[in-house]
Amino acid sequence: MTVSGELLVNILVSLGRIAIGFGAALLVALPLGFLLGGWFKTFETAVSPLLQILGQANPFTLFPVFITLLGIGELSKISIIFWVCQWPVLFNTVSGIKNVDPTLVKMARSIGIKKFQMFTKILIPGALPAVFTGIRMSAVFAFFMLIGAEMIGAHSGLGYMILQAQATFQMPKMWVGIVVVAFLGILINWLILQIENRLSGWREEIVIG
Numbered sequence: 001m002t003v004s005g006e007l008l009v010n011i012l013v014s015l016g017r018i019a020i021g022f023g024a025a026l027l028v029a030l031p032l033g034f035l036l037g038g039w040f041k042t043f044e045t046a047v048s049p050l051l052q053i054l055g056q057a058n059p060f061t062l063f064p065v066f067i068t069l070l071g072i073g074e075l076s077k078i079s080i081i082f083w084v085c086q087w088p089v090l091f092n093t094v095s096g097i098k099n100v101d102p103t104l105v106k107m108a109r110s111i112g113i114k115k116f117q118m119f120t121k122i123l124i125p126g127a128l129p130a131v132f133t134g135i136r137m138s139a140v141f142a143f144f145m146l147i148g149a150e151m152i153g154a155h156s157g158l159g160y161m162i163l164q165a166q167a168t169f170q171m172p173k174m175w176v177g178i179v180v181v182a183f184l185g186i187l188i189n190w191l192i193l194q195i196e197n198r199l200s201g202w203r204e205e206i207v208i209g
Helices: 008-040 041-055 060-068 072-099 102-110 113-151 158-167 171-198
Strands: none
Touching: 008 041, 008 072, 008 113, 008 158, 008 171, 041 072, 041 158, 060 072, 060 113, 072 113, 102 113, 113 158, 113 171
């Protein structure tokens, strides 16, 4: 499969779908999370209950809705990935902003720091651990939903490859797909951790013992 190019083609197709859906989720959820984290209380009060309800919806039960509205093409698959990825990022970003050390905020206000500087120097660095936790969770969910999405009306991708191998009793091929999906998930999680460590190098690690 590697020599013939079949495996590489399916990997690239799946990663392309994840990149678009996951990237769109970050572009939407991160700014919205910072807004809901305390900058606009009225807006937060108005939309937070609705977002909580939508975030609790089982994405697998929404497959028929996405297919009915968007068809069985690429848009529905990417939209499903986008849907499941945005909630962990959104809710963890909101939580991260709300749980920034209030002492730091009070100290910054006492020295007359401007609102933009408060945002860039205090809130964003303080919320980064929670934000990256949400991003890593979203990456895991993206792979879960990718397999499900590619089993519905797809003609390429790792999920399609696994389903076809299972249907035709090609067990080695099926396990290749499963192992590759697991490896890619671990690799992406490691890459996100490296980015987090670069951006939050100021944090002290807690050593027990």
